[in-house]
Amino acid sequence: GEDVEQSLFLSVREGDSSVINCTYTDSSSTYLYWYKQEPGAGLQLLTYIFSNMDMKQDQRLTVLLNKKDKHLSLRIADTQTGDSAIYFCAERVGSSNTGKLIFGQGTTLQVKP
Amino acid sequence: GAGVSQSPSNKVTEKGKDVELRCDPISGHTALYWYRQSLGQGLEFLIYFQGNSAPDKSGLPSDRFSAERTGGSVSTLTIQRTQQEDSAVYLCASSIRYEQYFGPGTRLTVT
Numbered sequence: 001g002e003d004v005e006q007s008l009f010l011s012v013r014e015g016d017s018s019v020i021n022c023t024y025t026d027s028s029s030t031y032l033y034w035y036k037q038e039p040g041a042g043l044q045l046l047t048y049i050f051s052n053m054d055m056k057q058d059q060r061l062t063v064l065l066n067k068k069d070k071h072l073s074l075r076i077a078d079t080q081t082g083d084s085a086i087y088f089c090a091e092r093v094g095s096s097n098t099g100k101l102i103f104g105q106g107t108t109l110q111v112k113p
Numbered sequence: 114g115a116g117v118s119q120s121p122s123n124k125v126t127e128k129g130k131d132v133e134l135r136c137d138p139i140s141g142h143t144a145l146y147w148y149r150q151s152l153g154q155g156l157e158f159l160i161y162f163q164g165n166s167a168p169d170k171s172g173l174p175s176d177r178f179s180a181e182r183t184g185g186s187v188s189t190l191t192i193q194r195t196q197q198e199d200s201a202v203y204l205c206a207s208s209i210r211y212e213q214y215f216g217p218g219t220r221l222t223v224t
Binding site: 030033043044050102105 | 161169
């Protein structure tokens with residue numbers, strides 16, 4: 001079946017690195033995503049990685065993918081108070097004609113000044 | 114450019130009434146998705162439209178839910194005979210290739 005798991009809460013100090021972890025079950029996933037949701041707002045696409053890659057870096061964000069263990073992580077360098085939000089991991093599943101996303105429960109990131 | 118827009122932003126309705134939620138995707142995006150976000154169930158896929166293909170309705174929770182997409186652009190999600198468990202934020206997304214962009218959502222409250 002399709003399932004995505006995340007830890008629910010992470011607290012870090014401003015300036016530290018944050019690492020948010022995610023595991024998924026569908027080995028046919030083609031793309032994996034990270035979205036950010038601030039209070040009262042919609043989902044903002046942060047980054048995504050294709051399943052044949054093991055790392056992607058985009059400014060302060062680093063995504064690591066371990067396909068063997070079906071483990072995905074998002075590292076935020078030099079975390080700022082503006083990074084406080086809920087972070088959702090998602091996998092894209094289905095046939096090439098179906099691009100639905102299966103989301104994890106979301107990890108609340110609290111950044112303390 | 115303009116992102117995905119949804120209307121209304123908030124909707125309060127009485128149990129048993131029908132509601133229509135609207136989504137305007139990003140111009141040129143061929144795929145359109147509806148998701149639901151609620152405290153108990155998290156983020157759930159509802160339905161997906163891709164071009165002229167038959168929609169993937171596998172996530173619709175009951176036959177009270179339906180959606181259409183007119184002219185390959187605007188989509189309407191209709192919930193008939195609303196129930197309290199339908200209260201949630203309904204999110205629309207559109208995509209071209211692999212990036213899905215979400216709208217701000219419609220918060221539905223059924224009283």
